[in-house]
Amino acid sequence: MRAVVQRVSQARVEVDGQIAGAIGPGLAVLVGLHRSDTENDLAWMVDKILHLRIFDDEQGVMNRSLADVGGELLVVSQFTLHGDCRKGRRPSWNGAAPPELARPLYDRFLALCRARTVAVQEGVFQADMALTLTNSGPVTILLDSHKTF
Known part of the structure; x- marks a missing residue:
């Protein structure tokens, strides 16, 4: 499982001109599921994301987590995080979980985040x-x- 985690002051995702989440x-977290991901990968990722100390404390040092600052989480599924560009110029998506496997994992990831009382x-x-x-x-x-990596 891969994630791109960005500390944001605001974020929103739109579908067909309508706000789906804000x-x-x-x-803001872009999540890419791999075909070999398991419950252990999901749990590791949730724990890592929610406890990353990347928010400033009173001294301006990145020493606080999302939970510490009461921040919100915007999660967006993005299979392209598993694009393999090592050969040629067209990415290979072979590592990405197919939708029928990725959807339940993505839903479970969201449930694990919400179970930690984070606004998602x-x-x-x-x-x-x-x-x-x-x-x-x-x-x-x-x-x-x-x-x-």
Whole structure:
């Protein structure tokens, strides 16, 4: 499982010109599910995202987590995070979980986030979405549950 985590002052995702999800200060997270992902990958990713100390404390040091600051979470499914560009110029999507596998994993990921009492908004699975955000910092973190980077 891969994620691109961005600290934001605001973010929203639209589908067909309609807002599907929007947050104020918090994290915008693009989530890509791999065909070999399991419940362990989901749990690891939720724990990592919710406890990343990437929000400033009183001294301006990144020392607080999303939970510490009461921030919100906007989660958007993005299979292209598993695009393999090592050969040629057209990405291979072979590592990405197919929709019938990815959808239940994505839904479970959202449920695990919500179970931690975090305010969660989401995009629309498999939709053509427009994500608008204001990256605060900017702070952008790449995560991979398989620890390939």
